[in-house]
Amino acid sequence: MMTRNRRVAIAAAALMVVGTGAGVSIAAGTGDDAETDVGITGQELDRATEVALGYVGEGRVTETEVGDEESYYEVEVTLEDGTQVDVQLDASFNVVSSDADIRDDD
Numbered sequence: 001m002m003t004r005n006r007r008v009a010i011a012a013a014a015l016m017v018v019g020t021g022a023g024v025s026i027a028a029g030t031g032d033d034a035e036t037d038v039g040i041t042g043q044e045l046d047r048a049t050e051v052a053l054g055y056v057g058e059g060r061v062t063e064t065e066v067g068d069e070e071s072y073y074e075v076e077v078t079l080e081d082g083t084q085v086d087v088q089l090d091a092s093f094n095v096v097s098s099d100a101d102i103r104d105d106d
Contacts, residue, residue: 040064052087
């Protein structure tokens, strides 16, 4: 027969395992509701901005992301007409692809 202290210790250990698993899931971005978008910062932001604006030719950077599902860096450039261009960069800041989100004002 288990003593009360032993049951409490087992329950506490089980909660710790579940809590640790949830924390790892969130940190790894595998939870359904986990927010995983991390913006580019520092010198990397400066370089990514320079490359993306040079590639697009105009606009302003409105959003960035590290570890995008399509590339290492993603830089969103908004043009004067409101069109958003997502420029995908590899870890060496080379453009690997881009696509424009064309607005439909209908």
